[in-house]
Amino acid sequence: MKKNILLVGHSGDMYGASRSLIKLVKILEQNYTVHVILPEIGALFDNLTAIIPSQRILINEDLYIFTRKSFKIKYLISTLFRFLRNVISLIKIIQKFKIEIVHTNSGVVPAPALAAKLSGKKHIWHIREWFGDFKQFWPIYSGYITGLSDQVVCVSKTMAEQFKNSKNILAIYNGFEIPKVQTKATITDDLQNKLNNADLILGCTSRIRLIRKGQEYLIEAIGILTKKTGKNIQAVLIGDYVPGYESQKEYIHNLISKYDLEDQIHFLGHLKDPLPYYRLFDVFVLPSGEPEPFGGVIMEAMSMGLPVIGSNAGGTTEQIADGWNGYLFENQNADDLAQKLALFLDEKDKLKLFGSRSIQRIEENFSLEIHEGKVLRLYDEILK
Template sequence: MMKNLLFIHQSADLYGSDRTLLLLLTKLDKTKFNPVVVLPLSGPLQNELEKENIKVVIAPVLKLYRSMFTLKNMALFFKQIKSALSTLEKLDKEHHFDLIYSNTLAVLLGMMYAKKTGKPHIWHVHEIIVHPKVIAYIFPKLLKKYADVVVCNSNTTKNNLVSRIKKLTDKTLVIYNGLSPKANNFVKIEKTDIGFKPDDIIITLIGRISRLKGHKLLLDTYLNHLDKKENIKLLFVGSPVVGQEYYLEEVEEIIRVNQLGNDVKILPFTKELAPIFDVSDIVVVPSTEAESFGLVALEAMLAQKPVIGSNHGGLTEMIIDGETGFLVKPNHAEELSQAIQKLTDSEELRKEFGKKGFQRATAEFSEDNYINRFVALFEKMTQIR
């Protein structure tokens, strides 16, 4: 018997949690499951889902965000509750949902509707929240009360929760994100297409341009700590969050003031990352705060590229220091520079790390394992026989 699943997600972009959700939904057996997705706005994720004939509804998802705690934004939030619940009630009458899945802690609508209807609720956590402290305190309590199953994308994510409320242990499980290697049929680009020389060594940072991803740290490392950098170049791929464009402006100002226009290039977000990895020699994930997983690191390993990551969060569960890449002290430009120098000095080491990273990624973080574990969970919670 077909089971109808309601998925609620906090954005319509195609970054980490967006892409893992897209993968899960496109790989579900549609003879068993009928997914319906609620997003807060239109965007590339909606387009990709609809290409797969997956129903998408645009409605408030009661998203929690840092600037919501003002009188105006709180008033808007409470105003949206009635509208959002009304939307779900109409969808429920049409589809008779068997399960609710909330993707990321940021969405509260699934929690509220599950409480109202008594439907089973999976809350998939992609965040490690340590501040603001009030939010870090509240969310484990919400998970304990309003989630039947909490899925975490890494052990680090899980430990952050259960260290606060130990009773969450029994309802929390870890399902690592998983991917498959990209086929080699993508449209290739050359280093010269980006504005570099063919023999340049390109160090790539992929991700939102924000205070968390380490763009300024990498620029500081490049400017002040690398001894030899004649043919070493930086490539940033990503766009800022809407409303936080000033982060991009600050990065661009550092590049301008230091006359790095020929050495550092910024490309906007693209969903086709395979050509970017193809021209990259080293991928860095210098996150200034702990990543819950670090999907870019996994993609780089599958592209057989060496990875340098900050030694905290989910990256520590993927990268084996000195074998598939380097783990460096967070926010430490000198240690980051030393790791970069080792890899830029040795093409052989880059190839060795890339090969071993690929082997680890395919063995430990496969797409099949990711999909199969969720399917088993959906079957269990909807009692498919």
């Protein structure tokens, strides 16, 4: 009989962590009976129902996910009570479904680890976040994570380095396959004409947020390079503003106006399936100003045969082989990003060469098969 496991997600959307959760469910469902807890019904729920029965997808709208607000004094008591409610409800679920392993899919969901410990069950904690902003809190919380987990899995070596002197830390890269994209991108005739006349087309897929995701560095770099070369550089940005940061839209548009880029920067918003749009790009850029744990969109771009550019911080440094399939630019430095973009303007033959190397790099280092093997071995070892 298959053993029961419980995966705990932290959102109902279809951004990076959710896509990774879907991959985990597909892998683990081969050998185990997978149950999933989500805080809401959304696109992730719909995608999961194609893999496991809907009755195994549990919705807990009270699931505690900590944010910056959690650390404010006026919220501490309510946060504590909510956390304890979560632990109790999770213990009941573990007992009801006879769960053997609890797998928390994000670093911002603290209750499952304690619930597993109190239930005498194994716990895996998947860390997909960079906690550099929580310097005072991190020593305490990192101890909580490692102390209550049989294994802490980090999505990159850089994220694993957040933990000091702990033996139960393991880096496992997310796995990706070379996609077979059947559909075409749907864009307006006006945008298509602008792209047809471009000297270089850049793409960026990410939620929009100043500094954190760094779209302002990309816009500024395009402005600098356009002024210097007179070339027609077009950029297509996919993704919505991070909830709560919509007010940054004014800053972004003022920056576009500053460099007269109204006809060069194009926002497509959130797309359910962005992969067909990658075919529009010559180069993919992820300009994050803070370390990315392991940017799934970089891997998507590489799997689509694109050269990639990212900042020299976080897991991005492990994804991009600098000077081989793309370039790393100095973090938060628009001038350096402009210089890296110029390399593709000056040497167009690199576009095809670097793109083919991106696919090669996926196949040799980040394939779905490698990821699957490491995950299944981890589960075997923990259950032993």
